[in-house]
Amino acid sequence: MKRIYMDNNATTAVRPEVLDAMLPFYREQFGNPSSVHWAGRAVSGAVEKAREQVAQLINCSPAEIVFVSCGSEGDNMALKGTVDALRDKGDHIITTTVEHPAVLETCKALEKQGVRVTYLPVDHNGMLNLAELEAAITDKTILISVMWANNETGNLYPIEEIGAIARKYKVRFHTDAVQAVGKVPVDVQKANVDLLVLSGHKLGAAKGVGAIYIRRGTRLTPFMHGGHQERGRRAGTHNVAGIVGLGVACELAGAHLEAEATRIRALRDRLEQGILERVPEIKLNGHPDPNLRLPNTLNVSFAYIEGESLLLNFDMKGIAASSGSACTSGSLEPSHVMGAMCVDVVLAHSSTRFSLGADNTEEDVDYVLEVLPPIVQRLREMSPLYNR
Amino acid sequence: MKRIYMDNNATTAVRPEVLDAMLPFYREQFGNPSSVHWAGRAVSGAVEKAREQVAQLINCSPAEIVFVSCGSEGDNMALKGTVDALRDKGDHIITTTVEHPAVLETCKALEKQGVRVTYLPVDHNGMLNLAELEAAITDKTILISVMWANNETGNLYPIEEIGAIARKYKVRFHTDAVQAVGKVPVDVQKANVDLLVLSGHKLGAAKGVGAIYIRRGTRLTPFMHGGHQERGRRAGTHNVAGIVGLGVACELAGAHLEAEATRIRALRDRLEQGILERVPEIKLNGHPDPNLRLPNTLNVSFAYIEGESLLLNFDMKGIAASSGSACTSGSLEPSHVMGAMCVDVVLAHSSTRFSLGADNTEEDVDYVLEVLPPIVQRLREMSPLYNR
Amino acid sequence: MYSEKVMDHFTNPRNVGEIENADGVGEVGNASCGDIMKIFLKVEDNVIKDIKFKTFGCGAAIATSSMVTEMAIGKTLDEALELTNAAVAEALDGLPAQKMHCSNLAADALHEAIKNYKETHSA
Numbered sequence: 029m030k031r032i033y034m035d036n037n038a039t040t041a042v043r044p045e046v047l048d049a050m051l052p053f054y055r056e057q058f059g060n061p062s063s064v065h066w067a068g069r070a071v072s073g074a075v076e077k078a079r080e081q082v083a084q085l086i087n088c089s090p091a092e093i094v095f096v097s098c099g100s101e102g103d104n105m106a107l108k109g110t111v112d113a114l115r116d117k118g119d120h121i122i123t124t125t126v127e128h129p130a131v132l133e134t135c136k137a138l139e140k141q142g143v144r145v146t147y148l149p150v151d152h153n154g155m156l157n158l159a160e161l162e163a164a165i166t167d168k169t170i171l172i173s174v175m176w177a178n179n180e181t182g183n184l185y186p187i188e189e190i191g192a193i194a195r196k197y198k199v200r201f202h203t204d205a206v207q208a209v210g211k212v213p214v215d216v217q218k219a220n221v222d223l224l225v226l227s228g229h230k231l232g233a234a235k236g237v238g239a240i241y242i243r244r245g246t247r248l249t250p251f252m253h254g255g256h257q258e259r260g261r262r263a264g265t266h267n268v269a270g271i272v273g274l275g276v277a278c279e280l281a282g283a284h285l286e287a288e289a290t291r292i293r294a295l296r297d298r299l300e301q302g303i304l305e306r307v308p309e310i311k312l313n314g315h316p317d318p319n320l321r322l323p324n325t326l327n328v329s330f331a332y333i334e335g336e337s338l339l340l341n342f343d344m345k346g347i348a349a350s351s352g353s354a355c356t357s358g359s360l361e362p363s364h365v366m367g368a369m370c371v372d373v374v375l376a377h378s379s380t381r382f383s384l385g386a387d388n389t390e391e392d393v394d395y396v397l398e399v400l401p402p403i404v405q406r407l408r409e410m411s412p413l414y415n416r
Numbered sequence: 417m418k419r420i421y422m423d424n425n426a427t428t429a430v431r432p433e434v435l436d437a438m439l440p441f442y443r444e445q446f447g448n449p450s451s452v453h454w455a456g457r458a459v460s461g462a463v464e465k466a467r468e469q470v471a472q473l474i475n476c477s478p479a480e481i482v483f484v485s486c487g488s489e490g491d492n493m494a495l496k497g498t499v500d501a502l503r504d505k506g507d508h509i510i511t512t513t514v515e516h517p518a519v520l521e522t523c524k525a526l527e528k529q530g531v532r533v534t535y536l537p538v539d540h541n542g543m544l545n546l547a548e549l550e551a552a553i554t555d556k557t558i559l560i561s562v563m564w565a566n567n568e569t570g571n572l573y574p575i576e577e578i579g580a581i582a583r584k585y586k587v588r589f590h591t592d593a594v595q596a597v598g599k600v601p602v603d604v605q606k607a608n609v610d611l612l613v614l615s616g617h618k619l620g621a622a623k624g625v626g627a628i629y630i631r632r633g634t635r636l637t638p639f640m641h642g643g644h645q646e647r648g649r650r651a652g653t654h655n656v657a658g659i660v661g662l663g664v665a666c667e668l669a670g671a672h673l674e675a676e677a678t679r680i681r682a683l684r685d686r687l688e689q690g691i692l693e694r695v696p697e698i699k700l701n702g703h704p705d706p707n708l709r710l711p712n713t714l715n716v717s718f719a720y721i722e723g724e725s726l727l728l729n730f731d732m733k734g735i736a737a738s739s740g741s742a743c744t745s746g747s748l749e750p751s752h753v754m755g756a757m758c759v760d761v762v763l764a765h766s767s768t769r770f771s772l773g774a775d776n777t778e779e780d781v782d783y784v785l786e787v788l789p790p791i792v793q794r795l796r797e798m799s800p801l802y803n804r
Numbered sequence: 805m806y807s808e809k810v811m812d813h814f815t816n817p818r819n820v821g822e823i824e825n826a827d828g829v830g831e832v833g834n835a836s837c838g839d840i841m842k843i844f845l846k847v848e849d850n851v852i853k854d855i856k857f858k859t860f861g862c863g864a865a866i867a868t869s870s871m872v873t874e875m876a877i878g879k880t881l882d883e884a885l886e887l888t889n890a891a892v893a894e895a896l897d898g899l900p901a902q903k904m905h906c907s908n909l910a911a912d913a914l915h916e917a918i919k920n921y922k923e924t925h926s927a
């Protein structure tokens with residue numbers, strides 16, 4: 029059967045060049061980079077090279093990069109580390125209602141410790157009101173945390189403008205850029221961010237590795253206590269192979285960023301237009317202007333049907349996508365992002381994300397456009413909500 | 417040049433069978449185990465199989481295993497998660513002065529939050545006095561944390577007896593078993609531990625993966641907040657390849673545990689006897705009875721010389737070992753383990769750890785025994801402390 | 805971690821040993837922080853005719869000791885007093901950042917030895 033993977037916002041395949049770069053670090057150069065001997069030395073050079081590659085992609089200095097185990101760790105570290113370091117300065121965080129659970133659940137945990145959190149609402153398109161953001165800042169505000177791009181809708185947030193506001197009020201600014209890095213240009217200087225998190229498996233590196241950018245001079249209490257690794261900023265033996273792979277993935281992403289974004293955007297637009305033309309009674313979720321979304325992401329709701337059954341039908345045709353339905357999430361609530369955008373709850377249950385990636389082709393898109401309409405139609409005909 | 421790796425307590429090479437098992441999960445079965453579709457399904461089965469393999473090695477049920485990114489994360493999670501969950505019950509932790517920094521530094525961070533910590537001293541052999549441990553327990557004690565085996569000396573602690581004390585006083589018991597799992601039999605039921613941490617790269621799996629055993633019914637606040645992975649106990653996309661490899665490494669370790677321990681113990685004993693016979697004025701660090709240490713670990717101090725220069729000389733002969741010297745640690749203090757054992761500070765600077773592993777042979781040992789004495793002699797002759 | 809020069813001086817240290825009846829002896833450092841350096845001088849007409857060292861310490865400590873003896877030999881005492889720790893480190897093509905404290909000893913030990921010579925040979 030044809031297998032078409034359109035769930036690259038969930039995770040990506042490791043790129044062949046990345047895997048090739050990783051392989052020598054399992055059995056040959058397997059040393060601990062903290063060791064003095066031959067087995068450690070070669071390896072510590074490789075880690076430092078990867079640090080430079082990551083730094084280059086987001087335009088910072090290598091010393092500002094700390095390797096972590098995933099995006100979630102980065103977000104936990106950014107938020108909890110800031111609260112601990114700046115407790116004397118204030119107790120208020122501003123974030124949004126559409127953040128990833130790695131930020132939202134961490135904020136909820138911090139609320140239990142007495143931190144006050146403002147969750148900024150979004151409009152029907154999932155966008156923020158920056159005047160509202162500015163108005164939320166008080167002299168107790170220690171952190172603004174806004175994601176660079178949303179994982180479900182692909183919405184891009186105006187990070188440069190938020191960075192300018194943060195600087196104006198001298199508030200620290202963290203951005204969860206897990207979905208953005210490698211897909212769109214990310215420049216920490218231009219955007220004036222103080223903390224930025226990225227995750228390897230979203231850009232062709234392996235699962236289990238990520239990085240946090242910590243602007244020089246930013247006091248951040250370590251999240252992982254222990255050994256002296258990462259100059260005391262993150263304990264634990266380095267995931268050397270993963271880190272080396274992340275470096276290569278960042279270099280590749282940087283080298284092909286524009287060309288690849290253009291290519292994928294064209295595919296996504298073709299898919300978007302095709303679905304809108306072929307299937308009635310659907311709703312596009314996220315910003316209607318596709319240029320204000322990640323080039324690879326399309327999120328649509330199909331009225332009257334539920335997401336899990338849709339995904340299972342796609343799956344039977346070899347298509348991998350994802351859904352905002354409660355039925356796929358393990359919780360009883362549909363996507364909080366759809367909720368924040370006030371998407372009707374039934375439509376939220378059928379919200380379907382197609383997130384394209386390096387391996388997708390025009391044929392893939394056309395295949396999806398071919399099999400999708402009859403699946404939707406069949407499920408609608410089974411639905412008690414549907415009346416032709 | 418000959419290359420002899422005797423630093424397996426720092427990290428091990430990935431075993432070939434482990435790497436083979438990992439490889440399909442980078443480019444073929446690359447899905448996110450949380451996904452509903454084909455790309456996720458195969459993968460989630462593989463993660464669950466690994467969970468069973470890990471559980472079997474330490475005799476628990478798979479549901480009691482949570483995958484983490486390293487030993488340090490496991491220790492942070494065990495300690496911080498216990499303090500948060502049991503804050504209403506008490507504020508006192510008992511641990512030892514010879515724990516790994518992942519435990520010690522976490523305890524220090526907790527002290528800043530008002531937690532009281534008793535650091536039990538050890539004797540000259542690095543062993544604990546269990547009467548002292550028992551006497552330290554108060555009605556505010558919420559956790560006892562004692563490592564199963566010490567990374568520097570290899571000393572094995574009487575975990576079953578400590579487990580019995582913990583049960584008697586109904587105090588939760590955590591053990592950092594990062595150095596023990598895979599080297600000696602570890603049975604969480606027999607030892608009555610509630611929390612146990614292991615790390616993949618110490619037993620032939622990759623760096624960047626580990627696991628924590630959480631006895632059923634043990635309330636533990638998550639350390640990493642975010643998505644629903646690991647039934648809400650650890651957020652972050654699974655390091656699938658790393659986890660699969662950890663499973664295989666645990667299965668292999670279990671299958672060959674006794675035979676391999678016997679083989680390595682014989683090599684270690686040969687090395688130990690050989691050094692003691694050939695080099696005057698040395699001190700064995702840790703328990704004098706080699707059976708009360710990990711079968712693979714030998715730690716000796718060479719009077720009058722400093723550890724880094726010793727390691728560099730070993731390195732020039734292709735031998736990788738490690739040292740408790742301040743000069744190799746990045747800090748200004750020699751090993752805290754040597755300090756806790758009241759090893760004279762000059763001797764602490766020359767403490768040298770040989771930790772054997774799967775790839776070592778008798779020839780390796782004999783080669784070390786051949787090159788070591790002249791190196792020691794040459795350095796001694798350069799030392800202002802040495803008077804023939 | 806170390807430059808080739810450091811490794812060279814570490815592997816083949818120059819002027820290791822003691823001078824019997826030395827004209828000046830200097831010792832700096834203490835064992836608790838990991839390094840002790842001892843320098844022995846033979847002085848003729850205010851010129852360093854011979855110099856030897858003994859060091860307890862890391863690769864950097866041994867290499868800086870060796871280098872400082874090479875740099876000092878043949879110099880007048882006043883010239884030798886102008887040798888700085890930084891110059892020694894530079895002559896070794898630099899040292900890792902975490903090792904700079906070792907390089908802060910070699911020239912000090914030399915200066916101590918000269919001081920000791922001057923104290924014992926004045927008047």
Ligand SMILES: Cc1ncc(COP(=O)(O)O)c(C=O)c1O
Nearest residue numbers: 264265486487488516567594615
């Ligand atoms: C006893 C002990 N605990 C914890 C750790 C930390 O493990 P990791 O490096 O996987 O974080 C180590 C190894 O460095 C160790 O030896």
Ligand SMILES: Cc1ncc(COP(=O)(O)O)c(C=O)c1O
Nearest residue numbers: 098099100128179206227652653
């Ligand atoms: C926006 C965003 N933030 C954070 C994360 C968490 O990253 P990871 O799964 O690597 O922990 C994800 C992906 O799941 C994400 O899409």
Ligand code: FES
Nearest residue numbers: 334336354355356
């Ligand atoms: S309808 Fe079955 S889980 Fe939602």
Ligand code: FES
Nearest residue numbers: 743838861862906
């Ligand atoms: S002597 Fe300790 S770092 Fe040089």
